Amino acid sequence: MPGIEGTALVLGATSPMARWTAYALARQGWDISLAGRDVQELRRIAADLILRTGATVSVREFQAEDLESHEGFWEDCVDQMEDLRCVVCAFGFMGSQDAQNEAPALAQQVMTINYTAAGTILMHAAKHFEEQKTGWIVGISSVAGERGRASNYVYGSAKAGFTQLLSGLRARLSKSGVSVLTVKPGFVDTAMTFGKDGVFLVADPKDVGGQIVEAMTKRKDVVYIPGFWRLIMFIIRSVPEKVFKKMKF
Amino acid sequence: MHPEPSRSLPEKAAPSLTGWGGSPAGPTTLLRPEKMRDFKPGESPQIARGMGRGYGDAAICGEGHTVLTERLDRMLSFDDETGVLRAEAGVSLADILTTFVPRGWFLPVTPGTKFCSLGGCLAADVHGKNHHVDGAFSQHVTSARIIPADGAERIISPDKNSDLFWATAGGMGLTGFITEVSLKLKKIETSWMAVKHTPTKDLDQTLDFLAIDDAENPYSVAWIDCLATGEKLGRSVVMNGRHAAIGEIPLRENNKLDGSFSKQKPMPFYLPSFVLNKFTVKAFNSLFNLRQGSRGEFVTKFDPYFYPLDGIKNWGRMYGKKGFVQHQCVLPHESARDGLRAILELVTESGRASFLAVLKKFGPEGRGMLSFPTGGYTLALDFANKPGLDEFHDRLDGIVLNAGGRVYLVKDSRMKADSLPYMYPRLDEFRKVLRQYDPSGKFASDLSRRLNIAGD
Numbered sequence: 001m002p003g004i005e006g007t008a009l010v011l012g013a014t015s016p017m018a019r020w021t022a023y024a025l026a027r028q029g030w031d032i033s034l035a036g037r038d039v040q041e042l043r044r045i046a047a048d049l050i051l052r053t054g055a056t057v058s059v060r061e062f063q064a065e066d067l068e069s070h071e072g073f074w075e076d077c078v079d080q081m082e083d084l085r086c087v088v089c090a091f092g093f094m095g096s097q098d099a100q101n102e103a104p105a106l107a108q109q110v111m112t113i114n115y116t117a118a119g120t121i122l123m124h125a126a127k128h129f130e131e132q133k134t135g136w137i138v139g140i141s142s143v144a145g146e147r148g149r150a151s152n153y154v155y156g157s158a159k160a161g162f163t164q165l166l167s168g169l170r171a172r173l174s175k176s177g178v179s180v181l182t183v184k185p186g187f188v189d190t191a192m193t194f195g196k197d198g199v200f201l202v203a204d205p206k207d208v209g210g211q212i213v214e215a216m217t218k219r220k221d222v223v224y225i226p227g228f229w230r231l232i233m234f235i236i237r238s239v240p241e242k243v244f245k246k247m248k249f
Numbered sequence: 250m251h252p253e254p255s256r257s258l259p260e261k262a263a264p265s266l267t268g269w270g271g272s273p274a275g276p277t278t279l280l281r282p283e284k285m286r287d288f289k290p291g292e293s294p295q296i297a298r299g300m301g302r303g304y305g306d307a308a309i310c311g312e313g314h315t316v317l318t319e320r321l322d323r324m325l326s327f328d329d330e331t332g333v334l335r336a337e338a339g340v341s342l343a344d345i346l347t348t349f350v351p352r353g354w355f356l357p358v359t360p361g362t363k364f365c366s367l368g369g370c371l372a373a374d375v376h377g378k379n380h381h382v383d384g385a386f387s388q389h390v391t392s393a394r395i396i397p398a399d400g401a402e403r404i405i406s407p408d409k410n411s412d413l414f415w416a417t418a419g420g421m422g423l424t425g426f427i428t429e430v431s432l433k434l435k436k437i438e439t440s441w442m443a444v445k446h447t448p449t450k451d452l453d454q455t456l457d458f459l460a461i462d463d464a465e466n467p468y469s470v471a472w473i474d475c476l477a478t479g480e481k482l483g484r485s486v487v488m489n490g491r492h493a494a495i496g497e498i499p500l501r502e503n504n505k506l507d508g509s510f511s512k513q514k515p516m517p518f519y520l521p522s523f524v525l526n527k528f529t530v531k532a533f534n535s536l537f538n539l540r541q542g543s544r545g546e547f548v549t550k551f552d553p554y555f556y557p558l559d560g561i562k563n564w565g566r567m568y569g570k571k572g573f574v575q576h577q578c579v580l581p582h583e584s585a586r587d588g589l590r591a592i593l594e595l596v597t598e599s600g601r602a603s604f605l606a607v608l609k610k611f612g613p614e615g616r617g618m619l620s621f622p623t624g625g626y627t628l629a630l631d632f633a634n635k636p637g638l639d640e641f642h643d644r645l646d647g648i649v650l651n652a653g654g655r656v657y658l659v660k661d662s663r664m665k666a667d668s669l670p671y672m673y674p675r676l677d678e679f680r681k682v683l684r685q686y687d688p689s690g691k692f693a694s695d696l697s698r699r700l701n702i703a704g705d
Contacts (some may be wrong), residue, residue: 014283016320038284041285044325045323047324047325047326048322048324048325051348052344077421156267191258194259195262
């Protein structure tokens with residue numbers, strides 16, 4: 001991306017999708033800041049990124065669930081990275097729907113991580129980029145946010161909220177020159193899908209990372225990855241609720 | 250604040266996981282840690298699995314956990330002065346080449362495929378075409394980290410915990426989970442190879458050629474036409490090679506240190522097993538000998554030179570759905586001539602077509618307790634899985650045993666347990682280390698059970 005290099009902050013950077021998004025960004029000349037809860041693991045990913053791409057990479061701790069910490073975290077980021085131009089929000093947590101059905105309190109954690117935490121940190125990013133009149137916000141949502149399925153509806157509902165938040169941010173920020181990309185991955189080959197029944201055509205997180213950055217470069221608004229999920233979700237959205245509630249998946 | 254989300258790894262049932270040869274194996278349960286701290290031994294029997302290029306059953310733990318290292322593939326540090334790369338066990342040789350060839354560094358030892366992991370390379374103590382000069386893989390490992398059954402990570406090297414290091418080099422993953430490997434890369438001036446092909450007329454000439462200590466060419470291997478009979482038995486194309494100097498390569502911009510690979514051609518389906526028979530392979534070999542033998546001296550890219558079969562994705566499918574076995578043995582110098590003749594005669598008699606037949610001279614034995622390479626000649630043969638293969642395989646092993654040789658465990662899927670102590674005389678030493686670090690046998694594979702590697 002000529003003339004627009006800067007630092008990209010990747011939140012939840014230990015996920016394979018985030019790692020390979022960071023890799024694709026680094027290959028384009030971005031400096032990278034990897035943020036997440038597990039600093040030890042982030043250091044390994046950072047070392048690897050530096051060796052593979054030669055990029056400048058830093059690591060910072062970020063506790064997504066600790067909502068109180070977001071403001072201070074963001075201020076530190078802005079202070080320490082003058083050329084912060086991009087935020088990739090990649091953290092998420094699905095948990096077990098069965099466990100949440102049994103112990104409803106567990107649902108709160110899923111809602112907090114996937115919606116509240118993702119939303120609040122991006123509100124800070126939005127304000128900053130709006131003032132800077134430039135920037136990229138990339139939110140990794142999910143196709144699960146398009147319809148409530150019995151097997152993961154708490155996660156899906158939080159992702160649905162996140163998708164709408166990204167949509168609203170896009171509408172607000174488009175006049176300020178800030179791009180907002182909503183990424184809707186289908187099945188990606190990660191711990192979330194590993195060994196799960198009914199999982200098909202899983203995408204390699206390496207490829208997904210490349211495709212996310214490609215969509216960013218093209219200043220797309222919403223991207224399904226892999227692309228055929230747009231069609232699958234069109235069909236799933238068109239099923240009448242009467243029928244949908246009886247479907248088992 | 251909520252408690253940390255659960256860290257237990259999801260399991261994936263693998264009812265018929267196979268090795269690279271495709272012979273049926275399993276069932277096993279797969280685990281795939283994505284973070285280093287999730288890569289630690291559990292209570293059930295388990296074995297690590299890198300890229301699944303072991304031909305047989307070495308990286309499959311039936312009725313237990315087969316733990317994939319593919320996500321533990323981070324390079325951690327590189328020292329420009331010494332060339333030592335420290336990386337996680339799941340890093341592939343292909344990734345190392347992509348990253349370091351453009352900077353003028355190469356693998357010190359590489360097997361015939363780049364799609365294998367550092368952990369796998371150490372566990373099988375792999376060798377390359379330069380074994381007679383540079384030794385096996387472990388000789389270039391400056392240190393490694395391993396988590397044995399007790400769950401405590403240890404640094405191992407020829408100086409530190411050396412018993413565990415030399416049990417791990419060639420130990421087929423049985424000493425614990427290898428987490429990191431530090432490998433000393435070697436400097437190259439270009440990414441090109443200067444190669445010399447020489448046709449030979451028979452086995453004696455082939456062996457004589459391989460025996461020449463050609464200091465200029467650290468890489469040498471012979472491709473045998475193993476269907477040539479009578480006086481032509483053992484006729485080959487001997488391929489010598491070395492890293493080319495700048496003055497020798499075709500001059501184009503940016504091609505001096507080119508880390509890219511040839512594009513893979515797909516093998517999208519299994520060839521019906523009748524396609525490869527002694528007639529078609531004979532035709533292939535004749536053509537190959539004619540073509541390759543007449544090439545003389547030339548310069549080529551490192552990828553087709555070191556990894557000709559990597560050019561075809563899933564090349565094992567050539568042998569049909571039932572898969573194939575690779576038999577690789579080494580015979581000591583004193584019995585090599587007679588032993589190799591006996592093996593080649595048996596192969597021609599049996600009419601079993603071996604598409605791949607590679608012969609090479611090994612240098613002296615390394616220090617790995619179960620390392621395969623030992624002074625002598627090594628022969629690798631592929632056989633399609635057709636009726637009677639077991640008996641045929643036993644006869645091959647018989648020749649190897651009589652010659653005082655051994656079979657390469659990472660290729661094997663059929664050897665008998667009785668043969669193991671004869672082939673690997675340091676087995677007791679290895680078992681002693683195992684008893685110390687894994688007294689209850691938490692690490693096991695179908696291979697270790699079949700051959701009773703851990704002992705009783």
